[in-house]
Amino acid sequence: MTKTITIKESLNWAEAQLQQSCQRPRFEAELLLAHHLQKNRTYLHAFDDKHVPEIETFKSLVSRRANHEPYEYIVGSASFYDIDLKVEAGVLIPRPETEILIDLVAKIIEKEAITSIAEIGVGSGAISVVLARKFPNLKIIATDICDTPIKVARQNIKKFALENRVKVIKSNLLDEVHEPLELVVSNPPYIADDFELEKNVGEYEPAQALFGGMVGDELLKQIVLDVKERGVPYLACEMGYDQKEAMTLFFNEIGVKSFTFYKDLTGHDRGFIITF
Ligand SMILES: C[S@@+](CC[C@H](N)C(=O)[O-])C[C@H]1O[C@@H](n2cnc3c(N)ncnc32)[C@H](O)[C@@H]1O
Known part of the structure; x- marks a missing residue:
């Protein structure tokens, strides 16, 4: 007993x-x-x-x-921005730094009265759900290449009754998105394949959500090229703390109208906004 x-x-x-x-x-x-x-x-x-x-x-x-299993997987829920999102193994646990990306995108949406955007790599749905809750007229198409994030994002979208405005589709980047877009937002995988992560991340969170290629910035660069080619006016992306230099060179090489980088709360470079 x-x-x-x-x-x-x-x-x-x-x-x-x-x-x-x-x-x-x-x-x-x-x-x-x-x-x-x-x-x-x-x-x-x-x-x-x-x-x-x-x-x-x-x-x-x-x-x-x-x-070392993350607390959020054990309890099946993660606090993010002003909500609790369902999470499970196979889906990235949304990080506080991504809230900064959302606030910057929100400013552009407000200023330009944007109503149609796409998110690449929806994960738990963190970015799309928060943005859709902030802007009642906003329509979002969110993509992911993995099945578990697609399933969990749909559950979170349903939890907040956003099914009419946030559509999740299985797609590599924007390949299956055919609608005209005013802005693209993404927190893609951006870590180099051989980078050694802490046990709680490396052994539990999905590799497809973390690793962006041999160098790490391969997917980021592909996203920039795809969005430029489509003629979408704005792109906002999270990136790694050490990728500013490589991304600056790349932006200058391909020619973009303007770009700015932003930092996270610890003062590290964390992402960029491009105007094409
Ligand atoms: C870093 S996670 C971000 C998840 C969520 N947006 C967030 O901020 O918490 C990246 C996501 O991109 C997805 N992904 C990876 N490669 C992709 C691709 N080529 N096309 C679409 N999604 C991809 C992964 O499955 C993962 O869900």
């Missing part, structure tokens, strides 16, 4: 298990237990002498986290 233990004892146990894999083991132990009990963290402190039901299930959540 499994021994029953209290909330306090479970947290002490989980904290010890998470020492190696988490920067804030106590906090993550609390998050996982709150998720397990379907309560908030305050409850854990108020009722720390209560017994934890189904303790083996909780222990398996903790052992997944102790094995």
Whole structure:
């Protein structure tokens, strides 16, 4: 028979298990237990002498986290911008820096009264869902080459009742998109194939969402060329912190009307906006 233990004892146990894999083991132990009990963290402190039901299930959540699996995959949800998005293995966990890309794109959409855009590499749907919620007249076609992101993005689009305005299709870049577009936004894979990632990323997040080619910027450059060729006026992309120089050379080589780079909150170069 499994021994029953209290909330306090479970947290002490989980904290010890998470020492190696988490920067804030106590906090993550609390998050996982709150998720397990379907309560908030305050409850854990108020009722720390209560017994934890189904303790083996909780222990398996903790052992997944102790094995570096991202918290978001364990609980099936990620906080992004002003919403919670469903996520699962096979879909990139949306990152806070991508919120900066959204704010920059939002400014262009507002200024130019844009109503028709495309997103390349929809993932969980993070960018498209947030933009569609911000702009009630905006129509978005979002592409991905992988099946799991397409499925999960559609679920998130449905969760926010955006099915009429955000369409997800399976396509390499924009190959299957035939509608006229005013802007393209993308957070494509941009990491070099041989770059060694932290265990929680490299072993759990999908390679197709991370690696952009031998150098890393191959897909970014292809996106720039495709969007230019179609005569779309604006392109906004996230990129790697060390890709500004190579992308600047490339923009000058192919000739674009103007471009600006932006930084993330840690001061690293993180993306660009092109006007063609
Ligand atoms: C870095 S993730 C971005 C996901 C999401 N937009 C976000 O910001 O969280 C890149 C996405 O692009 C997709 N992808 C990779 N290569 C692609 C291609 N050639 N055409 C379309 N999508 C692609 C991947 O499957 C992945 O979902």
